[in-house]
Amino acid sequence: MDKVRIGIIRCGGISSNHIYGVKKLVENGCKEIEITALCDQNKENAEDKKNLIKQFQKNQPIIFTEYEKVISKKICDGFVLCLPHFLHHTIGIELLKNNYHIMIEKPLALTLKIGKKLVKEAKKRNLVLSIAENVRRYLGPRAIKWAIENRRYVGVIRFAHVNLVIDSPFDYTQYTMKWRGVKLLSGGGMIMDSGHHFSDMLLYLFGDVEDVFCEIRKYDERIIEEVPILKKAKADVEDTWVSLIKFKNGIFVNWVYSRSAPGFNLNFGLYSGQFGAIKDKGFVFHPFQNGGDIILKDGKIIKSEEIEKEFLNSLSKEEKEKLFPYNCYDGFGLEWIEFARCIKNGLKPEIDGEGGLKIMALCESCYESDCIKLPVKFKDVYSGKIENYQKEINNFWK
Ligand SMILES: NC(=O)c1ccc[n+]([C@@H]2O[C@H](COP(=O)([O-])OP(=O)(O)OC[C@H]3O[C@@H](n4cnc5c(N)ncnc54)[C@H](O)[C@@H]3O)[C@@H](O)[C@H]2O)c1
The missing domain is CATH 3.40.50.720 (NAD(P)-binding Rossmann-like Domain)
Structure with a gap:
C-alpha cells in the first residue's frame, strides 16, 4: 500500500x-x-x-x-x-x-x-x-496529563469543578441543530456531544469511574420543524444538568452545565490537587485544549506555555514522533x-471501539442516573444492566 x-x-x-x-x-x-x-x-x-x-x-x-x-x-x-x-x-x-x-x-x-x-x-x-x-491529542491536554502524572506539579488530584453556564439556546432553524435537539436522533444532548470530549479527558486523566449521580432539566422544549426522519418533534434533550462523577481512585468531579441561564456566564474548570490547582484556560468542555495554568500553594504561577515547553523537552525523538508526527x-x-x-x-x-464504549458509558451513566434519580455504578451502565434511558432509542432503531 x-x-x-x-x-x-x-x-x-x-x-x-x-x-x-x-x-x-x-x-x-x-x-x-x-x-x-x-x-x-x-x-x-x-x-x-x-x-x-x-x-x-x-x-x-x-x-x-x-x-x-x-x-x-x-x-x-x-x-x-x-x-x-x-x-x-x-x-x-x-x-x-x-x-x-x-x-x-x-x-x-x-x-x-x-x-x-x-x-x-x-x-x-x-x-x-x-x-x-x-x-486529548492536542499539545495542551497531553502536557497537562504529563504535568499531573510525571512532573507531579500539584501532587495527587483530589477533585475538579467544571461549570459551563450560559444563556445560549440552540438555533433550531439550522439543520445542524435540528437533529441535535431530539433524543432519538442524537442519543442525547450536550452530555453526549461536547460532553463526549469532557468524558474522554476525565477517563484519560483519572482512570476508571466508580459511580455517577446526575440530575437533568429540560427548560427548552420548543417544537422543532423539518426534523430529519421525524419531520416535527419536541426538543427533548437536556439543556441543564448537575452531576457528580466519582472515580475508583477517590477523585470526584462536579460537572455542571446550563445553556438556559440568563444573566451570568460561567466557563470555569478547576482541578485541585495536594500542592495547588490547575485552571483550564479555554472552553472547559474541551479540557486543556487551550492549555491550563498551574497555581501553586505559595502563589507561584506556572503558565501553560511553560508547561508545554517543558513537556516537549522531556520527550524523546521517538515519543515526539509518536504523539506529534x-x-x-x-x-x-x-x-x-x-x-x-x-x-x-x-x-x-x-x-478504538472499546475505548469509544467506555467514553459513551460515562455519558450514558449521567442519563441513566437521572432516569432513576439515584447514583448508578459505571460498570452496570457499561454492561447494559441499567439502560432505562437508552431503551426508547434502542426500541425506535430496533
Ligand atoms: N470533534 C469535534 O470537535 C466535533 C465538532 C462538531 C461535530 N462533531 C461530530 O461530527 C459529526 C457530524 O457533525 P456536523 O456538525 O458536521 O453535522 P452537520 O449537521 O453539520 O452535517 C451532517 C450532515 O448534514 C448535512 N447538512 C448540513 N447542513 C445541511 C442543511 N442545511 N441542509 C441539509 N443537509 C445539511 C451535511 O451535508 C451532512 O451531510 C457528529 O458526530 C458530531 O458529534 C465533532
Missing part, C-alpha cells in the same frame, strides 16, 4: 476541520494519505470541501451523493464518518460489512447496545474502528495520521 486512500462520508460542519487537519500534515511533508472520495447527499457541501482539498492535494477526490455507490467503487481503504449521530450505526455497519476500516466522529453510536454491534462487527472482520476524539499539533490531523497508519500496519488506534 502506497498512500492510504480515505473517503469522507458526509461533508457538513465538522468535515472542514478534518480536511484542515490533513492539510497541516501534507504541508509538513506527509505523503501517507490521499482523500479519494467525498460523499454527501447535498452535492454543494461536497463541492465546497473538494475546493478545500484542491489547495493541498494533486489528485482530486471523486464526489458521490449516495454512500452505496462509493462503497461499490473500491477507491478507498477506509472512511471517516462525519455523520449526524443517527447515521453512525446504519452507515457504519454497512461499511464494516463491506470490509472498510472506519473512523467515526464521536460518539460511537446512539446507545451502548448499538455501539457494541459496531465493535463486534469490526472485531469479527479484523478492521480498524477508530473514534475521532480529537481533544510531522510536527503536527492539530487534533484532527493527528487522528487521521493514526487512522491511516493503523490501516496500513494493522495497528490498534489509541481510542
Whole structure:
C-alpha cells in the first residue's frame, strides 16, 4: 500500500476541520494519505470541501451523493464518518460489512447496545474502528496529563469543578441543530456531544469511574420543524444538568452545565490537587485544549506555555514522533495520521471501539442516573444492566 486512500462520508460542519487537519500534515511533508472520495447527499457541501482539498492535494477526490455507490467503487481503504449521530450505526455497519476500516466522529453510536454491534462487527472482520476524539491529542491536554502524572506539579488530584453556564439556546432553524435537539436522533444532548470530549479527558486523566449521580432539566422544549426522519418533534434533550462523577481512585468531579441561564456566564474548570490547582484556560468542555495554568500553594504561577515547553523537552525523538508526527499539533490531523497508519500496519488506534464504549458509558451513566434519580455504578451502565434511558432509542432503531 502506497498512500492510504480515505473517503469522507458526509461533508457538513465538522468535515472542514478534518480536511484542515490533513492539510497541516501534507504541508509538513506527509505523503501517507490521499482523500479519494467525498460523499454527501447535498452535492454543494461536497463541492465546497473538494475546493478545500484542491489547495493541498494533486489528485482530486471523486464526489458521490449516495454512500452505496462509493462503497461499490473500491477507491478507498477506509472512511471517516462525519455523520449526524443517527447515521453512525446504519452507515457504519454497512461499511464494516463491506470490509472498510472506519473512523467515526464521536460518539460511537446512539446507545451502548448499538455501539457494541459496531465493535463486534469490526472485531469479527479484523478492521480498524477508530473514534475521532480529537481533544486529548492536542499539545495542551497531553502536557497537562504529563504535568499531573510525571512532573507531579500539584501532587495527587483530589477533585475538579467544571461549570459551563450560559444563556445560549440552540438555533433550531439550522439543520445542524435540528437533529441535535431530539433524543432519538442524537442519543442525547450536550452530555453526549461536547460532553463526549469532557468524558474522554476525565477517563484519560483519572482512570476508571466508580459511580455517577446526575440530575437533568429540560427548560427548552420548543417544537422543532423539518426534523430529519421525524419531520416535527419536541426538543427533548437536556439543556441543564448537575452531576457528580466519582472515580475508583477517590477523585470526584462536579460537572455542571446550563445553556438556559440568563444573566451570568460561567466557563470555569478547576482541578485541585495536594500542592495547588490547575485552571483550564479555554472552553472547559474541551479540557486543556487551550492549555491550563498551574497555581501553586505559595502563589507561584506556572503558565501553560511553560508547561508545554517543558513537556516537549522531556520527550524523546521517538515519543515526539509518536504523539506529534510531522510536527503536527492539530487534533484532527493527528487522528487521521493514526487512522491511516493503523490501516496500513494493522495497528490498534489509541481510542478504538472499546475505548469509544467506555467514553459513551460515562455519558450514558449521567442519563441513566437521572432516569432513576439515584447514583448508578459505571460498570452496570457499561454492561447494559441499567439502560432505562437508552431503551426508547434502542426500541425506535430496533
Ligand atoms: N470533534 C469535534 O470537535 C466535533 C465538532 C462538531 C461535530 N462533531 C461530530 O461530527 C459529526 C457530524 O457533525 P456536523 O456538525 O458536521 O453535522 P452537520 O449537521 O453539520 O452535517 C451532517 C450532515 O448534514 C448535512 N447538512 C448540513 N447542513 C445541511 C442543511 N442545511 N441542509 C441539509 N443537509 C445539511 C451535511 O451535508 C451532512 O451531510 C457528529 O458526530 C458530531 O458529534 C465533532
